[in-house]
Amino acid sequence: MLNPSPSKLDIPASPPYPVPSTEEALPMPAARKPLAPKKPSAKISPSKASAPPAHAKAKPNTTSRFELAGPLYPIYTSVPYLSYKHSSYFQVYEKCFTPFIGKPITFIEVGVLNGGSLFMWRKFFGPNARIIGVDFNPGAKKWEKDGFEIHIGDQSSPVFWAEFFRKVGQIDILLDDGGHTNRQQIETVMQALPHIRDGGLIMVEDTHASYMPEFGNPSFHSFTSFAKSVTDKVNSRFPALKGTESLLRNRVFSTEFYESIVVFNIDSRRAVIPLPLSNEGESSDAQDFRHQHTTTGTLLNLEVKAAKLLAPLKREPFITLKHMLFKLIHRAVWEADHLKTRRYFK
Ligand SMILES: C[S@@+](CC[C@H](N)C(=O)[O-])C[C@H]1O[C@@H](n2cnc3c(N)ncnc32)[C@H](O)[C@@H]1O
Known part of the structure; x- marks a missing residue:
């Protein structure tokens, strides 16, 4: 049942x-074994009203x-x-x-x-x-x-x-x-x-x-x-x-x-390269807050400042060294960010 x-x-x-x-009742084929009934779901007492909803923890039915x-x-x-x-x-x-x-x-x-x-x-x-x-x-x-x-x-x-x-x-x-x-x-x-x-x-x-x-x-x-x-x-x-x-x-x-x-x-008609669009609406020059007040944002800003500071070093091998250093710093910044969500990949 x-x-x-x-x-x-x-x-x-x-x-x-x-x-x-x-x-x-949904009709089941006569000759087939019935599906296992679902276990009764746990009742939530009023004192646990602020606990996560039951489906947040429950195993799939x-x-x-x-x-x-x-x-x-x-x-x-x-x-x-x-x-x-x-x-x-x-x-x-x-x-x-x-x-x-x-x-x-x-x-x-x-x-x-x-x-x-x-x-x-x-x-x-x-x-x-x-x-x-x-x-x-x-x-x-x-x-x-x-x-x-x-x-x-x-x-x-x-x-x-x-x-x-x-x-x-x-x-x-x-x-x-x-x-x-x-x-x-x-x-x-x-x-x-x-x-x-x-x-x-x-x-x-x-x-x-x-x-x-x-x-x-x-x-x-x-x-x-x-x-x-x-x-x-x-x-x-x-x-x-x-x-x-x-x-x-x-x-x-x-x-x-x-x-x-x-x-x-x-669908070949819809599998296309997208175009960037603008609806030409009025802008209020809003600032993009993507990295505002985040460690990643601070580190990326430091990276920009360091790039400016080292800009006068225009000769080889400094150029190659600078390139390698920034690549490394950039990777480290993002890896630090990824550490925060690593637990969701388990
Ligand atoms: C899971 S049964 C199909 C079940 C069916 N669609 C149903 O609803 O009951 C798998 C079928 O795939 C066939 N099959 C297995 N390997 C195959 C292959 N390499 N090429 C074509 N058919 C294959 C088998 O002979 C078998 O009949």
């Missing part, structure tokens, strides 16, 4: 779809009603064939896929297994969607009789994907629920990237594999490390950072990180 009395903390102020009342309150979960439980998903995925699917409902999209799921998710996607997106399954297991071909396109091949093979896209053409969404190794996930993203229509997306699920020894992780070459490096490439579009051209930099508009899911929103 699901948490029968969710605390208000489970439910954001304005969810994008109606949340059932506390009395309403197990599945909340909010996660399963949208339209997809009832579809999931209604399809005739088995599908394995995690409860937290439904809200992410709904957030990212809802704009595509009813549209004539091409949707790929890597990982067919027992076929259940293909039926779920067809019901969710509607009859205009072209639903394609990819699996290494030739047995998946049997779902073609139900109107799905099935392609058999290894998702870590660029040769397979080249042939796949030659046959299928451009697509809108690729969902990777395949083998979950770093290589499979990364190669799938890289091979699909040129073939996603602007406005489409690539969603990779089960990214917790990036932290699991059975997948050779944690590693610098994990999928999640790759996804973080894609975020760096997105940020490298800022002109002052002088990023180098790449398909990721030019096509990935944004990255989204969820528990066990990463989304790459693809």
Whole structure:
């Protein structure tokens, strides 16, 4: 049974779809093991009113009603064939896929297994969607009789994907629920990237594999490390950072990180170098207080003063020495600043 009395903390102020009342029970699939009930939350006595709010310390709950309150979960439980998903995925699917409902999209799921998710996607997106399954297991071909396109091949093979896209053409969404190794996930993203229509997306699920020894992780070459490096490439579009051209930099508009899911929103029209803008409004010559009354500010001011003091030393090797010294001081100033926030990285 699901948490029968969710605390208000489970439910954001304005969810994008109606949340059932506390009395309403969410339907669970009959044959499945019920989810563990949430532990009752500790009561806060009035004397502890000034203590941090409960959610500031509490561990995450197990599945909340909010996660399963949208339209997809009832579809999931209604399809005739088995599908394995995690409860937290439904809200992410709904957030990212809802704009595509009813549209004539091409949707790929890597990982067919027992076929259940293909039926779920067809019901969710509607009859205009072209639903394609990819699996290494030739047995998946049997779902073609139900109107799905099935392609058999290894998702870590660029040769397979080249042939796949030659046959299928451009697509809108690729969902990777395949083998979950770093290589499979990364190669799938890289091979699909040129073939996603602007406005489409690539969603990779089960990214917790990036932290699991059975997948050779944690590693610098994990999928999640790759996804973080894609975020760096997105940020490298800022002109002052002088990023180098790449398909990721030019096509990935944004990255989204969820528990066990990463989304790459693809849009070459929006993945652009930004321009600095001014609305030409009236200025009151306000001072920028970024470093005012801070140790960093004082040290940076000292650095400027020292630079002025040493300015007359214009000959080599003084120039090189000055350059090295200021680089060192500058680094030390910022490292001192970083010490203050180091504890948040643990
Ligand atoms: C997690 S299951 C898919 C679950 C399914 N989407 C569902 O909702 O129940 C993973 C599937 O990926 C397939 N698979 C594993 N490695 C693969 C690879 N290298 N290329 C393509 N498919 C692969 C497996 O055969 C298996 O059917």
